[in-house]
Amino acid sequence: MSERMSERMSARDAIAAVTRDFTELPLPEGEFPEDGPLAWAGYDAARARATERTGETESVVPGVATIEGRPCVLVSFEFGFLGGSLGRRTGDRLEAAYETARERRLPLVSLIATGGSRMQEGVLALAQLQRVARQSALLREAGLPQIAVVRDPTTGGGWATLGAGADVVLALPGVQIGFAGSRVRPADADPAAYRAEGQLAAGQIDAIVRKEELRGVLAGWLTLLGGARPTGPAPVPEAFGTSGLPEDGWDAVSRARAAGRPRAEAYLDAYFPHRQALVGDRCGGVDPGMLCGFGLHAGASYAYAAQTGTATRPAGYRAAARLIRLADRLGIPVLTLIDTPGAANDAEAERAGQGAAIADAFAAVASARVPVTTLVIGEGGSGGALALTSPDRTWVTADSYFSVIAPELAAAILKRDASQVRPTASQLRLRPQDLVELGVARGVLGA
Template sequence: MNPLGWPGYEEQLARARERSGGAESVSWRRHRHAVVIKFDFRFLGGSVGTATGALIEQAFTEARATHLPVVSMIATGGSRMQEGMLSLRQLQRVTRLCAAHREAGLPHVSVLCDPTTGGVWASLGAGADVVIAVSGAQVGFAGSRVRPDDDCAYTAEGQFAAGTVDMVVARDEVDPIVSRILDVLTRGDAVPAEVPRALGAHSLPTNGWSAVSGARAPERPRAAAYLDDYFDFRVPISGDRAGGVDPGMLCGFGRRGERAIAFAAQTGTATTPAGFRTASRLIRLAERFALPVLTLVDTPGAANDAAAERAGVGAAIAELFATVAEARVPITTLVIGEGGSGGALALSSPEHTWITPNAYFSVIAPELAAAILKRDDVRQLADDLRLRPQDLVELGVVRGIPDHQ
């Protein structure tokens, strides 16, 4: 227990055991639906040493043997100084355990309590499938004694804004939310998701411009209305894990009857690189848990400003195209509003795309097509593009138009 011969370490461990009532900074227990790992910050600041790593390995080994998810309840200052590099190397050990758990197709949910800093945040915490942070918790790679300032970036809320945390909740909300997450992540059946019923307009547009106008109408039902109508409840995920969040891309998992279905839904805004990357992340998670995917298309197109170009919008769209093409779970798509160019097509299933009566799908918006082709007749151009729902069915671009029942 004192591999470096650190002066006074045995006494520190004894005091920590007396203070916490535990043998180490972590403990674990197998419950009916998950193996739960708990950190105790009273034990040397929840720091990780070699014995800690051994306990975490026991927990993950038990979870794989019993085919159970892992829930990590984290409160830590990071690696234990008194064990030097032997302590730091536990991060590699933990990462290998998380990788083996993923390979087995089992969920891992981390809960970031106050504080969660250092290498444990950068391995066991941030590496989980779904990351929940307790409101107000200190969360960051740099702890308070070593970072240069006390910016809000080091908080649960700051990490959520940066796309590295899926949700921030009050402490008393953690248990029910974790239960819901485990419920949906363990119900995979790889059976295609049902097509949602159409909301809004019943009649088909008479011409191309009326199709465009109907899709842009402010009263037309948006993604949130479709998700509320389709699911009994849903659990969101947020962020691309690369510093970005797009509130115009709603992603997560939901229950519909006894089934669990993953979803990625555009809300009518131009989709940013972070939005495309979050959708790719959602589909990859769905693959791991054999969950079918529902995508709702509604965007004038990909964001095309300078910030989007600097953030790699082309590469993000390419990644989503590839993720959809390679998906090993069925993807069902419904176009519910604007289907603008590649930013819409990237989220669409190649074989199972449907469209509502108040929607359109086009190679480009009619106004932009007019600018490129140097034409003034935007309304006629909308007809020429054959972007109406009935045109798209006839062309074989979409499979059909769902009814309202």
């Protein structure tokens, strides 16, 4: 049996994989016309066979659970019941789950395995997606997180609402994911695009998690997103070492560009004893040079968006904006680490909407109601760095600089030769101590 097929758990098996403490919600049934709202011949018989085969009376099992002590509302799909499809009664159960989450102020975790809307109920089944979308929007307005675990398969409207619409999307290895199911997609379609691994590479999911690790990963996310909120801004990270202040502008640039300088990973590892990543921009892109996620620092949850020293691509800005908006909605302060020579300016970046992506990052920071703390740990390259920089809570390390333009480019624009790059760097007043004097930064760390 393939790894993918082995993940086709029943709804109850999926629940058992993540918790031993599950209380099923009272199930709203109501009246149901013979053979459903379309009088589809044989529908009642098909439902009866599905119940006999699975022991369930619908395709979802909703309840309240604790996952390693973290309470949540848990919804598990039964793919063996008519392909886990959504019908009117499925919508009733999902609505009850969302309402319970709002009433009890609990996160919602969905263990999804569905082929989409139930054709035996026609457009009335399709309309259940609007109910789910509405309930999801209400949960977002209430500041409560939604976590999806994608099982095999997850396609159609179930993926496009409960799955892709969640704040954090996890998937089991090798599972089928996509809006188009296997029987309706083009015959020449690349099958890799419809697997968890392909969706992760395209920035559509956040992580692939093995079944035996799922409980711990979910507990971690529930702790980060559903726990107590910090009472103030993210504390400024400690700088590595004490290297003294740079003598001139070019010294600052050279130190910031040094290959051996500590990078974002080192700062994040020192700051967060536990952290989990959000991956991708949900628009088909991943920028490895932007690290986003949530972590615990001194027992409190903070969000982070960290540049790693490369030119930031559109997917990186969109991922960071996604992270900041989620943190803002959940009331979690944000930490940004700035380290980029600037925004990527190649043709591919332009085609991917670099300008709009940077604008989105600026807007996310500007509109955040939670405090944003920034530490410039390396290169602060123009607007590509400024887009993720706090306007009022920024610090700089002694091995950093921030400039409107790279000194080499400034010299070129001014028609100066290479010998003038160094004095041009000083004219730009980009040293960390210059930034404090100019009021751009509050202080220098590691001097």
